[in-house]
Amino acid sequence: MPQPANPEPAPDFDSMLSRKFGKEVANYFSGSPLNRVGFLRSDHKFLSEALRHPSTQFLLCNELQPLIHSSKPDRLGFVKHEVVQPVIGDDPYAATEQDMLGQYNSTSYVPQMIFLGIDEKAKEGVSYQNKKNTYKGAPYFAVDVTPRASVKEECEKLIQGLDAKGLGFAKGRVMDIEAHDAAIYAEARQLLDWNARNPFCAQCGQPTLSVNGGFKRTCPPKDLARSAKQASSGISNAISTTPETPADESERPPCATRKGVSNVSFPRTDPTVIMAVVNHAGDRILLGRQKRWPPYWYSTLAGFAEPAESIEEAVRREVYEEAGIYVGRVVIHSTQPWPYPANLMIGAVGQAIPEGETIDLGNDPELDDAKWFDFDEVRHALRVGTSGLGEDAGPEYKEGGLRLPPSTAIANQLMVSVVNGFVSAQPKM
Template sequence: MSKKQPDLPLPAHPDVDSMLSRKFGREVANYFAGSPLNRLGFLRSDHVFLSRALRHPSTSFMLCKDLQPLVQSAENKKLAYVGYEDVKPVIGEDPYALGEKEMHEQYNSEKTVPQMIFLGIDERVKDGLDYQGKNRYIGAPYFAVDVTPRGSVKEACEKLIGKVEQGDVQFGKGRLMELEASDAAIYAEARQLLDWNARNPFCAQCGQPTMSVNGGFKRACPSTDLARKAAAPMSTTAAAPANPSERPPCATRTGVSNLSFPRTDPTVIMAVVNHAGDKILLGRQRRWPPYWYSTLAGFAEPAESIEEAVRREVYEEAGIFVGRVVIHSTQPWPYPANLMIGAVGQAVPEGETIDLGNDPELDDAKWFDFAEVRDALRVGTSGLGDAAGPEYKEGGLRLPPSTAIANQLITSVVNGFASVEAKM
């Protein structure tokens, strides 16, 4: 069945007709970008702020079970939020009661602490939390809470899940590409951070358990652990340390980079036009449905510019030599931690011959006339597992949906982005 795609977010800035927009064109906001929240990252270390935000009546909590959020309908259209009283049995009275120094002192690796993320505030809500720090901030706070049943909060999580899953309100399934755009952006932030925290329970330097700090945006390697004290033998031997809760030394505690930060992997994705500017290079992978093509893509490598990554990937996968590269737009991709950097590149005149022999990653790559691609954009786009639209005829080109940055790149190119006439 073909599915209707959600509307894309609006350009993520006011003043759409600025000088920059006139010179470079309108900014494209891709699906998973365009969050309505102000993240207030500088307040993540202010536990008094987090503590007040937690208990404000305007506050929303996104519950995630195995990284899937609670959604309001079977078609995953809208997120369903709960309030403080609902999550209290899982998170406790106030998980932000202590400052970071006290959190280090009280750290106990055997205590189950449900992972929470402070996502930001929605400043459109005028009767939200009114917080006076160095500046004044007003808005409705948003948090994400991992309620996957585990450890000492297993029962409380199961109870909460049983309470909130009612009728159409259920935890999402599969990749959530049907959420409305603003919810998709909020979920992307939550998913990427919950996933990163879950994948990094141990210090990469010394292998000891780490602790989530800074509203879920950092992990620290504490110097003490109360669980060690509890496990220490009662007999006083000469070898017993002065402070039994002290952990073995770790280099991350002595340098400036004493924390672990969330990971985002840069990925290049590019629409390549031929030198004449009337054909676009598209490729396909073996596992895709028949007739399905998309733009080429790959990870940027260490010590490489985005432009170089584009040229290298296109050469490796299709044997094409690309000259000038311009960045078009970008897309956060929370499965699990990518930033898709969308670019448009132009092949050099003597470098347009396709050669799949370098890296056997692609099943096929071809130059397509713009007219054929425009037609496919009209009738042949869909999610990867979904059917094309009703006007699609078997054998015609199929392309990714508008929620994919590939679609936005292809659309721009066949509508004049890289032609001489276009304002660039």
């Protein structure tokens, strides 16, 4: 399958920054067409209107896999409110967040839903005035329709109906859909996954509630399931109102997260450095490979940033640990959201110091091999030998030649920039 194009970067204009650093690089999974309007996520009046508006688009995910068109697998499939209504109910935002906290019942299963933002370029959309400003656009939501719990039957019926309409859920890692759709899916997948992974409070272990359009989780002070449990066990009100127990049977034990401003948990994003390292002479690039990769397939080095560590320090540490190379100057190149499950790839270019270019794989067993490659060999591989891990190289590729990641990977963009003049400031394209 042809590799999808990366999103267009921010509009370029004659400015000091563009003259000094060149045109911005936009990577796959970025470039969303949506305005997230994060300040409206807690406004349930807006969310309620947006949910039922005729222009609203719903991206459905089953086991985190997005809905796509069977005949056009490079495009996401969106549905309207009436399609998903049997699963989500009439209006999940009928109550305010405060009321939701008071009505919380941990035994009631509610499908996870994420407010993704609004498409301000859509021809039709909701118009909502909040304080001094009016916001217009087609709303987008993501909904988890994985068949489970009390909505299992409704989800199964929904999925069967979608299949009859030529819509199905993508298989495997999604890397071949159109760029703007990929950015929408990245937001949806990461938020759905985070909510699914964090159903309990990290401080007290009690179940949490998803709020703020799916972007926060909070530990409610009450749980109606506690009252039901006590009633079913035959505990009398007289016992429950002793000094040792709360008068309100639904009250939960104290939790530190309900004090001060730290009363919510936020989505996790893991900063990850990925770097194109050039030698001191500026004519070779360091690439490595893992054992599980296809033969001759190499990429740039990468690793997680650690606590109390700058990005530049993380680059130098990871390159030393994995390949034994000592890196001097580090420059940030571009970034890429990576929703598998929650990474932010921070692309950098570093240059080895003259006496630190000897490769040593003895520190860390992560790499199977690492080599310095001439720029000319990398340029050729970028033209004929790029592919995903499970895909064949292009028709011009000859067995034994260098293979590299596809253009949708930030590693590819880093290599392209380096071998075409990013370091020397002498473009060769």
